[in-house]
Amino acid sequence: MVKTCLSIILVLTNLLAAQPAYAQRELRIRTLLETPLPFVTTCAAPIAGSITVNDVAKVVAIGQRLGVAGAMGNPEQLTFYKLTDQGQLAPGDPVRVKLPKPAKLDPHPNYILAMTSHPTLPLVYVWQDVPPLPDPQVIDPALAVEFDHLLVFDVSVWPPTLAFACCRGSEHHVGDRRGGMAIDKAARRLFVPNMQMIGKPMNMTKTVPALGWLKLANDGLPYFVESDKAVATAESTQPPMPPGPPLDPAGAAAARAPRIAQYEAAKATPKPLLPARYAEWTTYSFTVWPGPDSYCPVSDDSILLGSDSGAATWNLNDRLGRFGYFFITPQAPYRYRLAAHPTLPAAYATCITYDGRIHRFEVAEGYFTLAPQVLSLDNVVCHSPVAVLPANNQIAVGAAGKICVVSLTPEGKLTTQGVQMTVNNPTVEALAWSEKFGRLYVPVEK
């Protein structure tokens, strides 16, 4: 009798059920099963804020961020791991490198904001900064005039060596704690954060934040221009000269040597050389430093951006809709990070250190289109941008003490199939995927 009643009640409940709690575009995973993930490789590097893998040289690089209250874990901010031919960590200790800075900035601990790797050359690009002391005062530009933000490491040798340093002086804002960096697939553009230029907002001429990139030559370094030609060069999206044919690592190294010598020699002259760049300022979307938080170049004409309150598009060939700003609620300033799928027309946004939502944007011809999909992970707060794992048809995101992996549909849409793996890192802020090795690299404390 009781069983009959319960059965009837169950049937009636199902019949009377209204719509599900979560709507069509909104998905939810209540529980992520703890699962060992065989494609994950953990790399010990404390207070890690960034990570990149160079498939060409089989090297993983991990960058140390600024710690709480300016504390630093190690004086060496950059850690390199060599990989085997299968993408596992090679036997032996990692190489730890202390980043250079001028003596005048000794009281200011330098840290890494972002990193990326050249797709075909054994080069790792590191963007560093120093905090103002005492916080939140700005840094005296006179102190920072010899501070090189961009460090280019040659990882074809072991230990890796600093091949080149640049991006100093008035073209770059100093004292920022965030910023995104990326390199396009053709390796012609190195997008760097916290650029600045002379703009004319409100009919005033002043230094304003800028978006843009360094124009890379085929040897992996920026083209150089004389300082008096830098402004004009920055107004064009085109490189200062026709790009040459792709170079192999040896050819690129040979090409770099005389150019580096030329650059260094010009430092002491009245006309030092500057990296050729393109810079553009906006009047609404990106008007403060630091920024942008993410660069995702998806074509020669379109770049997706992580912005103050969501995601944005930047279309270079559209003078009418040049920037599209997709606000995401709630307004959690400076927390949104964006990652583009490398092969599908989709991008994914997380709101780091705020909640466990992942937004999936449809992209068409460089614009966000239709309505985004939202996946909520219960009991998860995202700490990293999404890493896309195309070979696995998955995405991964870092959280407190774990990484979460969610399966995608063939169109790159989010599903409710997800797992998690505990790692020894209280805040996983960065992940790096190697398409060559099919492995996900995760920094851990030890």
Added chain:
Amino acid sequence: MRFALAALVTIALADVAHARTIVLTEADCELMACIQADAPRMSWAGTANTTAEYGVNAIDLYPGKSAFLIKYPLEKIPPGQKITRAEWLIPYQIVSPPGGARLQIRRILKTWGPGVSHLNRMTRPQKVPWSVPGARGVGQDRAAEATAVVSIKNSGEQSVNVTQDVELWYAGAAQNNGWMITLEDQDSWIRIGSPMWSNPKGYKLRITFEPE
């Protein structure tokens, strides 16, 4: 005990046998767009925050050159039902002139999808333009006759009777390509709620149905 059980079953089955109402919001909708002639390639040109910079923080409708497009999926209505009433609530924030302006709601006749903009109804899997940019082809892109023309002023929420349209789509008599909201009165401007910012889940479609 038996009487209570019988009463429970009777009440429950009676409820199932009579009308039910579901409420869909734009959170159920994958197809949505704000198209503007001033930014003809963008899917989300809600408001011009400054020159050539558009955002979804608001949706501004100007006569003859902008529209809000949305398609509600009707799969949540079980088969074998009769639509007795469908009401669409549209939130709005600002109306100019203060005396009021008129919103027009029309069925969209053509399929649209990824890459929808003022110029194109989709760019993927292939680029297909509207018959007239802005989905303004009467009888081609959009229904010749408006579903509703409503006068609004100040701010609030406007209810629109869309029963006939939902019936049409549910019965399969016409393809469900959703609606477009436009402004046709000259010298007017309306800011409707942004589903992505100011009015999440504010575009409610209440559908009441009962077994046939």
